[in-house]
Amino acid sequence: MPKKQPRAAQLARQIQAVTGLPYTRCLKMCEPSEGSWVRLARELRTAGLTEAADHLLAVDAVTTEASTWFSAGGEIEGLYYYTDNPRVQRTYDACSDAADAVLNRVGFDRHSWDSDAEVYHAAFLALSKAGTLPDGRTLARAALDVFADDATWCSDVIRSKGRAPFTYDTAAGLTGPGTPTAVAARKAARAMARAAAIPFHGDEEWYEAAGVMVEVMWHAAEAAGLPPLEGRPNCQDHLRDFMDGEIPQR
Incomplete structure (x- = not known):
């Protein structure tokens, strides 16, 4: 039975399907990194505030995934803005829709704080x-x-x-x-x-x-x-x- 792909690999495949970018490039965009929100979650957990830490990590995961979709649209814009503007518009819209779907799924809106x-x-x-x-x-x-x-x-x-x-x-x-x-x-x-x-x-x-x-x-x-x-x-x-x-x- 095949192993389940890590979330980064799954997301990279989804972005590749929408953008046509090489898989390795998509995977690079999806590589996890530790930002200030993750560091705060770690310190909350150390201090015994486990529920707050878990909640913060969930928020970070969702917003990071949405940001990755926006970044993918930006990649296409940078590559093809002067040579294939219809592709840029089509792909950027698709990436924006995907980002919105990620946020909306958990009750967020990209136009709110x-x-x-x-x-x-x-x-x-x-x-x-x-x-x-x-x-x-x-x-x-x-x-x-x-x-x-x-x-x-x-x-x-x-x-x-x-x-x-x-x-x-x-x-x-x-x-x-x-x-x-x-x-x-x-x-x-x-x-x-x-x-x-x-x-x-x-x-x-x-x-x-x-x-x-x-x-x-x-x-x-x-x-x-x-x-x-x-x-x-x-x-x-x-x-x-x-x-x-x-x-x-x-």
Whole structure:
């Protein structure tokens, strides 16, 4: 009886059938890699948050598969844009439809922030847990790494709901050791809760939530034992231009 193909091989064959690209090239696109979401899932599991880790890995698998389909369409566009535009359009549409099908199958939509919102839920749980530990630097670092260096984009994500009800209200009751890392982790978690509570109304709320997300990343870096906003030039600019260069003391 033939062995079942690994998921990467199955996906590569599907992409090959749609795009006509060589199988080896398709397989290369499908090779698994460890990004920030997978690293966060690993740290959640180590901290005993198994359900959150499993959920995050499932989100990562779906969004990675969808992204691979979009990448395949981009490959065809790069190869044939000037020589066979009908093929580009036909194949790109087919790849986009396949990506949408992957997302829709589990209740996601590519035009929403729901998948990223669920990653932020996991980051909140990680920071909350780090706030209960004398030294939760590794957990805080994993949470920090999922935040993009774009405060306004983070503003949209944190205020999105995801597919299932999730509450940030537990942030108000967080307690733990008085170590600098634990205190900073709790500040980051509480800031996430404040940002999530800001409604979608207009630019004023958009920038308000963005500023609070800069606070999140500042305190998460402190909890991780890193210089705040290091390697995040866009967030540094936001702090300077929209927050008078100061993180509020709360």
